[in-house]
Amino acid sequence: MELNQNIELFEAYTDGSMSGDRLKKFEARLAYDSEFKASYEIYLSVEKGIKQHFRNEVKSKLEEIDGHLDSLSTVKKGRSKTLYLWSSSVAAAIVISVFLFNHFSTISNQDLALSYWKSDPGLPVKMSSKGKYDDAMNAYKLKNWEVATKELTKLKTDTAYYYLGLVSFQRHEFAAAIQQFEKIENNSHYYESAQFRLGLTFLSLNKKDDSKIYFEALSEHSGKYRKSSNEILDQINSK
Amino acid sequence: MELYKLHRNEFIVWAKANYKASPEQAKDAFQEAVLDFHQNVITGVLVEFTSSIKTYLFQIGKYKLLNIIKKEHRITYHDNLQLIEGKEMEDYMDDENKAHSQEQLTNAINKLPEDCQKVLKLYYFNEFDMDSIARELKYKNSDTAKSKKSVCMKNLMLELKKITSILVF
Numbered sequence: 001m002e003l004n005q006n007i008e009l010f011e012a013y014t015d016g017s018m019s020g021d022r023l024k025k026f027e028a029r030l031a032y033d034s035e036f037k038a039s040y041e042i043y044l045s046v047e048k049g050i051k052q053h054f055r056n057e058v059k060s061k062l063e064e065i066d067g068h069l070d071s072l073s074t075v076k077k078g079r080s081k082t083l084y085l086w087s088s089s090v091a092a093a094i095v096i097s098v099f100l101f102n103h104f105s106t107i108s109n110q111d112l113a114l115s116y117w118k119s120d121p122g123l124p125v126k127m128s129s130k131g132k133y134d135d136a137m138n139a140y141k142l143k144n145w146e147v148a149t150k151e152l153t154k155l156k157t158d159t160a161y162y163y164l165g166l167v168s169f170q171r172h173e174f175a176a177a178i179q180q181f182e183k184i185e186n187n188s189h190y191y192e193s194a195q196f197r198l199g200l201t202f203l204s205l206n207k208k209d210d211s212k213i214y215f216e217a218l219s220e221h222s223g224k225y226r227k228s229s230n231e232i233l234d235q236i237n238s239k
Numbered sequence: 240m241e242l243y244k245l246h247r248n249e250f251i252v253w254a255k256a257n258y259k260a261s262p263e264q265a266k267d268a269f270q271e272a273v274l275d276f277h278q279n280v281i282t283g284v285l286v287e288f289t290s291s292i293k294t295y296l297f298q299i300g301k302y303k304l305l306n307i308i309k310k311e312h313r314i315t316y317h318d319n320l321q322l323i324e325g326k327e328m329e330d331y332m333d334d335e336n337k338a339h340s341q342e343q344l345t346n347a348i349n350k351l352p353e354d355c356q357k358v359l360k361l362y363y364f365n366e367f368d369m370d371s372i373a374r375e376l377k378y379k380n381s382d383t384a385k386s387k388k389s390v391c392m393k394n395l396m397l398e399l400k401k402i403t404s405i406l407v408f
Contacts, residue, residue, distance in 0.1 A: 004393045011389060046395065047363065049344040054364035055274055056345070062243055062270040069247065124342055142311060143263045 003039040010043045060119040068114050071172055112235055113203040113211075116228055120166055123159070133159065145171050158188040165194065169201060177201045192218070196225040199232070208236055243273045246293055253297065254304055264311070268304035272296050275303075281366050347398035355391035362388055 012018040013026055030037050122140045123133050136151035145167050152160045152167070165180035178201050184194040199214030215236075218229040247269055254265035276296055348356060354376070361367040361375060369381035369388075378384045 004396050007392050007396070008389055011385075011392070045340075046344065046392075046399070049341055050348065050359055050363045050395075052341055053345050053348050054360050055278075056341075057360075058274060058277075058364075059270050061240070062273065063266075065240065065243060066247070066266050069244065121342060121345070143267075 002035065003042060006036070006039055007043070010040055013040075014044075014047070056121075063119055064114045064117055067117075067170070067172070068110065071110060109203050109206045109208065109236075112232065113200040116232060117169070117197070117200050120163075122163070136160070136163065140167065143170070158184045158190050162188075162190040162194055165197060165201075169197070169204075174201050174205050192223050192225060196229070199229070203232070203236075212236060242276070242292065242296065243269070246296060249293075250297060250300055254300070258301075258304055258308065260304055260308065264304060264307050265300075268307055269296070269300050271303040272300035275299050343402050344399065347395055347402055350398045351391060351394055354387075355394060358384070358388050358391050359395070 009018075009026060013023075018026060030040060122137045123131075125131070125134045125137050125141075132155065136148055136155070139145075139147035139151060140163060148167050149164065152164045154160075161180045161183040165177045165184075168174070168177035168180060178198060181194040181198045181201065184190050188194070195214050196218055199211045199218070202208075202211035202214070212233065215229040215233050218225045219233060247266065250269045250272075251262050251265040254260035254268065255262070260268070273296065276292075276299065348359070351359075357376060358372060361372045367375065369384040372388070373379070373381050373384040376384070378387065
């Protein structure tokens with residue numbers, strides 16, 4: 001493979017460590033050897049793609065923060081109302097204390113769930129032919145959750161259930177997300193991911209015992225969620 | 240991350256008031272702005288401020304927002320089956336192809352071992368030099384880090400080749 005044979009050369013040229021005759025020869029070859037030049041261009045596009053990949057990864061983390069901040073503002077509105085209704089009563093202080101205790105433990109579990117919740121980029125949409133998920137995926141990628149839900153609901157497949165679960169989670173409709181993920185059967189390609197996301201969704205609802213059932217099952221298998229499941233279990237059990 | 244948390248809500252309100260942007264559009268734009276800010280700081284493009292960080296972020300965010308609104312308008316066109324031509328069509332096709340290639344690359348990167356992903360992230364995203372990568376990942380020296388990065392790039396190319404037959408190696 002020509003590209004892999006030249007990786008070190010391309011790296012030296014792009015990081016500026018190439019000099020003298022070596023540099024002149026390299027640049028001359030770029031000018032006369034079209035195959036070499038094509039390999040170099042692919043190398044450059046892969047480098048650009050790697051940067052974009054890690055940028056997208058950080059962006060997913062910011063989206064997770066969004067979910068957290070949005071849910072916090074919803075909780076804050078509810079708390080203001082509660083305070084107003086009970087402010088004249090001494091007994092209310094006890095109620096509020098209990099409420100705040102539950103509230104903060106909920107946020108803590110939500111934080112934990114969100115820190116492991118990875119955004120899914122959606123299925124590729126091809127220009128050459130119309131696929132059955134295209135409308136749903138276009139809406140999903142634009143975060144147009146209403147249209148995505150409408151389109152996905154028409155499709156009674158495990159793929160549709162999985163993405164409906166993701167959309168419901170994004171909308172903080174956790175019960176609906178659970179309902180969708182639970183429809184995915186164990187022979188599905190999405191089964192393992194759905195099980196992991198079920199655990200995270202229950203954790204977001206502060207249902208630690210329910211979430212542990214999923215993480216314990218995943219931690220017993222050598223799948224891709226084993227490590228994360230063990231980490232989450234450690235954190236839940238240490239609380 | 241902290242900058243994002245600090246100014247996000249204000250940007251959403253500002254974007255809605257000035258550009259009728261939806262919260263999702265505003266969040267997307269502000270995320271891009273924070274990422275550009277981070278990149279500009281680590282690459283040395285941004286060395287001193289002529290305005291506050293917030294003003295700087297809002298300025299970048301504004302341009303990101305306008306691009307997002309323009310792009311979504313273009314996709315709505317396409318969904319309505321109206322004819323799009325010329326540069327607009329080229330841009331649309333370009334975006335679709337880029338998204339598809341990026342997805343293949345993401346799949347290939349995700350298949351690399353964790354240590355390779357770390358090396359590539361430190362080099363390409365954090366823009367660490369080889370000495371810093373060696374320190375961070377406890378390698379013997381910068382030469383070890385450099386050869387590790389080369390091996391990881393080769394593995395990535397092999398993974399990409401497995402995933403796609405579009406690339407010509």
